[in-house]
Amino acid sequence: MTAEKRALESPETIFSLEEVGVAFGSVVALREVSCVVAKGELVGLVGPSGSGKTTFLRCLNGMVSPSAGAVRVLGLEMGALADASLRDLRARLGFIPQDLGLVPNLRVVQNVVTGRFGKQGFFGALKSSLFPDRGEKGRAFSILKRVGIGEKIFERTDRLSGGQQQRVAVARALYQRPEAILADEPVSSVDPARARDTVSLLTEVAKEEGMTLMMSLHNLELAREFFPRLIGLRGGRVAFDAAADALPAGAFERLYSLSEEELLG
Ligand SMILES: Nc1ncnc2c1ncn2[C@@H]1O[C@H](COP(=O)(O)OP(=O)(O)O)[C@@H](O)[C@H]1O
Ligand SMILES: [Mg+2]
Structure with missing residues (x-):
């Protein structure tokens, strides 16, 4: 350089x-x-x-x-x-791809906690995305509230509107605590x-x-x-x-x- x-x-x-x-x-x-x-x-x-x-x-x-x-x-x-x-x-780094990259048939909370994929390794992330524990759900909830869709936490992601799905993708990126x-x-x-x-x-x-x-x-x-x-x-x-x-x-x-x-x- x-x-x-x-x-x-x-x-x-x-x-x-x-x-x-x-x-x-x-x-x-x-x-x-x-x-x-x-x-x-x-x-x-x-x-x-x-x-x-x-x-x-x-x-x-x-x-x-x-x-x-x-x-x-x-x-x-x-x-x-x-x-x-x-x-x-x-x-x-939080990455939000053009197609949002959400898994449609998972619940909102499950999509949000996959934001930790990079940190936990694949199997850890898979486990917490399918079976998030209390702490993980709590943090996901506070972030979902922050982005204005707290009440959607247990909905299936594909039942949400386009705008709400964008918020899920934002929440997933924030869950990661990115720089x-x-x-x-x-x-x-x-x-x-x-x-x-x-x-x-x-x-x-x-x-x-x-x-x-x-x-x-x-x-x-x-x-x-x-x-x-x-x-x-x-x-x-x-x-x-x-x-x-x-x-x-x-x-x-x-x-x-x-x-x-x-x-x-
Ligand atoms: N994986 C790829 N293989 C071949 N060509 C690609 C690939 N990704 C992007 N391109 C080409 O590179 C150029 C820039 O694409 P891209 O970065 O997607 O632009 P934008 O996001 O501004 O639409 C385009 O000509 C596109 O066709
Ligand atoms: Mg593009």
Whole structure:
């Protein structure tokens, strides 16, 4: 890492990407992506479909390995981690995938306690997710109350509305007591009012707990309203990385417009 890049890092740095490139065969998903995210920052990741948002977030929890550059998370070099250390690291990050990743026919409480998967190992987590003990249920209940669905604790997850299921996914991430939450378009499948509720809830909880939050989202209005910092991706490159209230005019429009080259194929 160059001296200049190191100078940007501090003990408060949670994520750092340096000239990261990711390729899937001949498809280049990320190119020369560099950025540093500090503890407690709320970062909205925006960009059209295929611009690399999911790949970006997956790099940060080690589900995707870069083909170039370096990713450091919570002070650890991702490329150098053995499987066990990677699992430990993942346990310190809450990940909310685009499809939420809930098990539909389990009860809400069972989905929430699987948030401890990384920490307990597979069999421990399986046991507590199927048969949570009193303490586990108590903690799940207080978190479910925090996200506004305490009364749903013993319902089957697939009986809940889309907005409520998003809250279960948020609760599952919080159950893990993560240092940072990575959320991949968790609000893309519900109506705008429900989406707003969930984004508002997640950003509020992150602020209260001093937790770092990186969320990709399609709704530019919500991005601007709730995230002080916005990173725009286009064609796998960082098109802008700026304070939401200091974005250059037309930045979003340029992100979503096609260039002549792209139009002509
Ligand atoms: N596992 C994969 N295998 C092959 N191509 C992939 C894979 N994941 C993503 N891509 C490609 O990488 C590019 C970026 O995808 P993605 O990160 O999912 O973007 P976004 O989340 O912004 O829609 C796209 O062209 C996509 O088709
Ligand atoms: Mg995506």
